[in-house]
Amino acid sequence: MLKMTHLSKVYRTEVVETYALRDFNINVQEGEFVAVTGPSGSGKTTFLTIAGLLETFTGGEYHLDSVEVSRLDDNARSKIRNEKIGFIFQAFNLIPDLNVFDNVEVPLRYRGMKSAERKQRIMDALERVGLASRAKHYPAELSGGQQQRVAIARALAGSPRLLLADEPTGNLDTQMARGVMELLEEIHREGATIVMVTHDPELAARAQRNVHIIDGQVVDLAEDPRFHSQHTVRSPA
């Protein structure tokens, strides 16, 4: 589903070059639930933005659904984002001017879907996250957990094959975080591939597989002593 080989991402300013990712390799199979962990500044988010085709990369290859994406133009990349990928952001990123219904509608609009089908999908998605009754509310009228559920509904409405989540529970209290996590697991069980960036080990533990990033590279858990020590400190298991 998602395969990066020898991928690198360099940020250049006038004076320095900074590698955000360096010789980065990862392979996520269809239907996997992968948690990506790592310390602040390790490159987790850069990985996610490249995976979501939000940013381009400097070197290497990235195959998404067997398509090499580095040569695609902005329009083609937009189309893939729209049809294959669903995003869940830490800050929810709902559009404050639009009500819940209209927010969920946004990606469907860009797909040129008929109004009736749009409506059906939106209501189904809101039903899933338990917010069908709040369709006419504006984001500012909802709690953080509800907003994140709307964001998930927005991601689900387009039935994406790949769901990318960036600290989806980062802005939520424990109670709400649990609810959101259960929702993600449910979606995974229904067949979606999920890649989730988090620094919460508890959350990471609930994924099928953990990938650890340090200094812009994927680190094999078994071989890296630093990881072991960190792991033993943080995880009660």
Next chain:
Amino acid sequence: MFAYYFQLGLRSLRRNPMLTALMIMAIGFGVAASMTTYSVFRATSNNPIPQKSSVLFAPQIDNWGPEDNDKGEPPSAMTYTDAMALIRAHKAKRQTALYPIAISVVPDDANKLPVMENSYAVYGDAFTMFDIPFLYGGGWTSNEDDAHAAVAVISRALNEKLFNGANSVGRALNIDGHSYKITGVMDTWDPQPLFFDPVNTSGFDDPTQVFIPFTRAIDLNLLTAGNNNCNKSAGDGYEAWLHSECVWIEFWAELPDRAAADEYKQFLTGYAAEQQRSGRFRWAPNVRLSDVMTWMDVQKVVPPESKISLLVALGFLLICLVNTVGLLLAKFMRRSSEIGVRRALGAPRREIYAQFLMESATIGLVGGVLGLVLTGVGVLCIGLVFEPDIARLARLDVKLVLLTLMVAIGATVLAAFYPTWRAAQVQPAWQLKSN
């Protein structure tokens, strides 16, 4: 998507209401100022006889010479001597000399007071040349011109006043105590500008009510009611005046094509050369031949006030647009997070363009509606700046309404290009990080 973006545009008006109100006011005022002044400019620069403006020509002959003429340009009017020479030569398909006359029509009913009407002395060709429409009868022929006949053509309005609108062809008309036979009643004819005599009217006057033969007017020793310009004393009496170098006659020639016009110009040059040989002109031939629109231009029919105010208004609109560019930039960039999210959710750049240009068009539309109201007020106030003869021509018609809305929307969309381009440059990735 069009309707969707229009709806988003309307919704966005309510966001940052101050910023939106500023923009709408800027556009409204800018467009209204331009449209109001344009309505005057349009009226004054109008082609009054589009179907014939390229075949009707006003000749000029320099009978004053370099010492007295206006920076080398021949006088705007002609002497009786030259006008008669052109009439006699009859080199044009149709031709007329004309001048405004001050005459009064005396009603048959002795209890009614005489009325003074805008009147011209012309040749019979004028009616065909100027496409003057007739309700009853028609113009007179060259026979009446040659016979110096007492005939007249009157306007529909005068016919209404004197004959209650009945067909008055063949009936008598008392002008200053002389009897004229009516040959025709014109239908409403009010060309603006008054192209056949911008020299005496500055281009704008009420419709002409009476035409009588030029030859007859001369017989009656009628002076011009317009300008009479002399470079030296005319001498004593009417006869001396006719043969003086005073200019007071307008001349028109109908020349069906370019070749005929060229030929006529040569004829004029030849005539002037002959006058030089005979000793009347002590300078080389200096002649002009202008078609209607050129003549309007030469005679500066569009008042400088109209041009200056249109110019200032366009500058005003430009400033309003620069202002709108800035405000739109602020409005759009405040929403960079929304743009980032839309981009992340799969909106290609062109959809961002479409959304924000449509939003601008919506602002432009609302600004246009405000502009329309202000233009209406402006058109009502035109009488403050311009002569009533001109002010009456400025109207808020369907064309102006559409133009106002189009300019408002077009200008706003134009102003929105840069801010929209900036909006479309917003990277989807930026906003992934917590905000």
Next chain:
Amino acid sequence: MIQQIKPILVALKRHKAGTVLIALQIALTLAIVCNALFIIEQRVNRLQRPTGVTESDLLAVQSRFVGATDADTPPLIRSDVLALRQVPGVADAYATNSFPLRGGGWSTGIKTDPDARKSITQTTQYFVDEHALATLGSKLVEGRNFNAGEVSVTDPKAMKTAPQILITKALGEKLFPKQSALGKVVYLGDDKSPATVIGVLDRLQVPWSGTWADNFQEYAVLQPYQLSGNFTVYLIRAKPGQLAAITKAVPETLFKVNHMRVITGKRGIRSFEKVRADAYRSDRGMAILMSVVCLVLLAITAAGIVGLTSFWVGQRRKQIGVRRALGATRGDILGYFMTENLLIGAVGVVIGAGLAIGMNLWLVSHFEMARLSLLYVLAGIVLLLILGQGAVLAPALRAARVSPVEATRSA
């Protein structure tokens, strides 16, 4: 304030578009406002030119006899004038060809040497009788008025200059610089008949208000003639407060004397107030129009500055918070935005001054306008800089109120 300039310039580099837009708007506004103010001043100056006539209680009537030959008209005019002087409420009246601001009249060259080929200047000619000065309310500064015996009837198509004439002081000074014109001899047009100046009028304007007559605005010659011909103008002075009454009585009297006449159209009967309004309609209108344009323009420019600066303040809240946390006072923040606006304004007005002068040069070459006085550009510059500072004050104060706590909020 000075030490703030460098960081401001650095910050402005990051807001190029907004900076350029504000500067451009200030520049264009300056260009238009300077020229508009200049047009206003020119037009207002025209409006204020004195006519030399006591304008209140004065009525002008234009009449045309119907069916009368030119030779018939002198006695008709005479009986009109005599009848008008008898109308209750009328102080005095006379018949003439024209009067100041009428719009149409006679202009002729005038010279002091009958054999000179060129005249010294153009002048207008008014044909009047001995009642003219009293009716107009014009003052003689030298010499005397015509007496009844000097006034005669003449045919305008065969006219010789009268042996005695009155001229205006301005014309006298033009023809005879630094000497009294009284008693001097002048010649009109090609006519070699000498005319002796028997009186000098303080002032009397020509009939034309247009720019083409600007260079002989106060050059007028009065000849003691009653012209034959069926078109006549009557000027009538009402006794104080009687203008409305005689406006009604005068046409009734004229028709009673002779009903074979037309009192012509829109300009048939006008108070002098109306005459002035008609003559200066476009001048007054342009002045009003330009004033409105200036005001709206300044308002819109101010609004634009408020809008964009507010946006910048909004964008930089965190930055401002950090500065405040690091010890900047409210005054420092206020000063920062005021200085920033002053810098942008300075660039704007420099460009704008160039544009203003360019626009004026273009207008001069196309519309017979005068050169823009640099005083106007200076006034415009000061006006716009003050406007900018005023407009930026509200958003700058808002910026100054940003709490240092903002620094701790995530960006």
